[in-house]
Amino acid sequence: MKPRYLTKSRFKLALECPTKLYYDGKTEYANQNIEDPFLEALADGGFQVGELAKKYFPGGCEIKTLDYDEALHQTNELLKQENATIYEAAILFNNLFVRVDILRKNENKIELVEVKAKSFDAAKDSFLNANGEIVTKWFPYLSDIAFQKYVAMNSFPNHEISAYLMMADKNASCPTNGLNQKFKVAKDANGRKKVVVTQQLSAEDLAEQILLQVNVDEPCAAIYSNGFEDVSFGEYVALLADHYQRDEKIGWPLSATCAKCQYRTNKQEKTLGLKSGFEECWREKLNWTDNDFLEPNVIEIWSFRKKNQYIKEGRIKLSEIAEEDISPKADKKPGLSPTQRQWLQVQKVQCQDTTCWIDSENLRREMSGWIYPLHFIDFETSSVAIPFNKGRRPYEGIAFQFSHHVIYEDGQIEHRGQYLNVEPGKFPNYEFIRSLKAELEYDNGSIFRYAAHENTYLNLIYKQLMEDQEEIPDRETLCHFIRTITQSVGGSEAQWNGVRNMIDMCELVKRYYYSPAMKGSNSIKQVLPSILNSSRFLQEKYSKPIYGAQGGITSLNYNNWKWIEFVDDRVKDPYKLLPKMFQDVSEKDFELLSDSEDLNNGGAALTAYARLQFEEMTDYERKEIHQALLKYCELDTLAMVMIYEAWKDMIFPLEHSGEDRLS
Structure with a gap:
């Protein structure tokens, strides 16, 4: 049997909830995370970054074995050298085990580099707030590298250990065309997918680094100083490692984060006899039965900030929530305010009312102002760490597809148009906006989107058009079109609200349905x-x-x-x-x-x-x-x-x- 080490992936899991360590890897428990690790990385958009990072640290040796002992042996042999660069270096301290993305040794100094599919602006982003506390959005990434540094400091007490995050540089420009395509996906002899770097990778491709190495020793020190849950960082790590090694569950308070627990069963998994870790926790804490899980509870309330308060008080089912707990108040806008909508959700449950609610008066007023023909559009977009084109920045947005339906005044419906460009290496945004313009420019009909995504991306393309140094003959025409159907976003130098500004159906749902x-x-x-x-x-x-x-x-x-x-x-x-x-x-x-x-x-x-x-x-x-x-x-x-x-x-x-x- 493999040793039960607390690895960096298990430590990250415990940051979500320490109880999850007990369910991790147990086939009898359902898991709603994507099963294929490569597919998950692909969906997350950053699977190529690790391979590119290695190219910025040339001459290293990669530890490919998955066996703990062999990986440790190979790493320690390489560390006997005065200078070494190691990819996927293995480090063990007691029952803590980490694989470091990139480790560099120079005499008695060791640098640990954790590569993240995350972007960073050195001029604007900061890991610490004015009070010296970790900025919330960075906490998972910094805790990860802090754990690795902790293991390394204890494993190599006579060395000076420094920690770094390596991320996509928001201010860097891709030095060449086709860089992304030089990090191809292929299958190995066992059918597993891997990233293969093509032989055509040149010095020019690496001339300007699009990944940024940022020292994080100060944030790591802040994490060690603050500790976790009223114990020191070392004590918390030891607690996790000890319980995981003994395969013993850590009882943890219920909270609103339980809503995102991956250890749930769907209908099919229940029939197959798989266990739900989510239900197991709630049964143990609340003595719930199967019927209790059928009743709506507080974690389902839309955009409600007091979930943890009522969970701590033991008022968890919506049947136990009173109107004064929500305090619904109007907000001087048509339709439901957020608190009114929250109370409506609770009220429907308490009254066992399964019917729809609609604000007919206000929605009728909205609809009466719409101009036919009505246009409904949806975009599919992407952003990748390694750009496809020279001059583009990491994670710069790409709009590769849209669909367009039309409703005419007589009720006729037509799927009028669509656009899709998946040509490898093609930057489609300008062709995309030209095609969209051709779809929408022949009338003054109202245009609909669902949520802010389409407005955000059209603003992005507007900025790309304005900043592009290449000759674009119809630049002003395209920018004018974008201004007519959007509203400017925060931080935009120019401010506008288009005469055909798209109507957000999601906002209509929130207010009227x-x-x-x-x-x-x-x-x-x-x-x-x-x-x-x-x-x-x-x-x-x-x-x-x-x-x-x-x-x-x-x-x-x-x-x-x-x-x-x-x-x-x-x-x-x-x-x-x-x-x-x-x-x-x-x-x-x-x-x-x-x-x-x-x-x-x-x-x-x-x-x-x-x-x-x-x-x-x-x-x-x-x-x-x-x-x-x-x-x-x-x-x-x-x-x-x-x-x-x-x-x-x-x-x-x-x-x-x-x-x-x-x-």
Whole structure:
């Protein structure tokens, strides 16, 4: 059996919750993290950074073995040299074990370099606030390297240990075209994927470093000084390591972070007999039974800051929350204020009311001001650490796809247009905006997005156009178009609010619509199924194969398609009707890619784009992913259309016939 060492990955897991150490690696417990580590890294956008970092520290030896003892032996042999550079160096102290991304030894000095898929601006970013405390967003990264430094200091007490984070430099420019493509994805003899650096990597490629090495000894000292949970850093690490070695659970207080616990079971996993670590913790702390987990609880309340307070007080179920706990107050804007929406969610549960709520008056006023034809757009975007093009910065945004639906005043619906560019190495943003302009410039109809993403990216492309030193003949025309359909973001030098500024449907949902089936989420992936299950109008219309049919709704990617299927008297999520985007990815991992809101840039579309950019694959595989991307993005804008149709049916019922009512 492998030794039960506290590694840096397990230490990071314990930072989320120490109890998770007990569930880690146990196959009897369900785990809702992506199973394929490479796929997770690909979705996170930073799997190439580690390989590039090694090129900035040439001549090193890599410890490739996964065996603890052999890795330690190889590392210690190399450390006998006066000077050494080691990739994936292994260090052991008692029952603490770390693999260091890059270790450099110069006589009695040792540098530890942890490479992170994170960007850093040396002029603006700081790890410590004015009080000398760790800035919250940096805490997980700094704690990781602090743990490695702690192990190294104890393992090599006669050496001077320095710690560094190596991250993408926000102010660096890529020195060459095609740098990204020189870090290819391939499969080894065992079918496992790896990053292969092509032989064409040149000195020019590395002339300007796009990764920045930042010393973090001071933040590490702050972490050691502050400790954890009223004990010193060393005592806390020893506590974790001791419990993990003995395979003993650390009882930890329940909190709002339990909502993101990965050790949960889905419906299928329950039938297979897998355990839920989440439920196990809550049973032990609260003496809950199966029925208790069926009742909505406080961690489900949307955007509620007092969750931990009421969990500590033992008032966890929504049935135990009183109106004064929420203190709903109007905010002088139309529709529900955030606190009113929170109380509505609680109230619906307490009254066992499963019906939708809609602010008909205010939503009718909003809709009456919309100009036909109505345009619904959705973007798919990416940002990568290693740019594809010369002069581009790390993690500079790329807009590679959009979908566009139109609703005319007579009710006719059309999937009018789409754009997709997945050509490796292509910087698509200017072609993207030209195509979008061609879609939207022929009328003054209202334009809709869902959430802030599209506005943010159009502002980004505006900035790229303004700063680009290359000759762009239609630069001002494109910038003018962007200004007409967006509003400027904070920090922008120019300020504007376009005459056709896009309408955010997510904000309309927050103010004017609520369904208990959404459970506090405003994600379109939650809103769409809930509205389909409550709208008889949508059910009757889309249960027929009218989508992409002659005389039906025009579609660019579907033929004679029906969107309504029932499973156990519930409408099946339309996204689950589509074919898998990747044939070599498990069903569970694909669902996590599709549904997760936690991935940095996350989602199946971004992962598909990354694979098309980085991976060697057959023309057939490339074509299948290309077609799947078009179908998924088309459904994103159709979802917005369906939400609009349901709202119109609720608010202007006379425009629909007979029994097409929203229950």
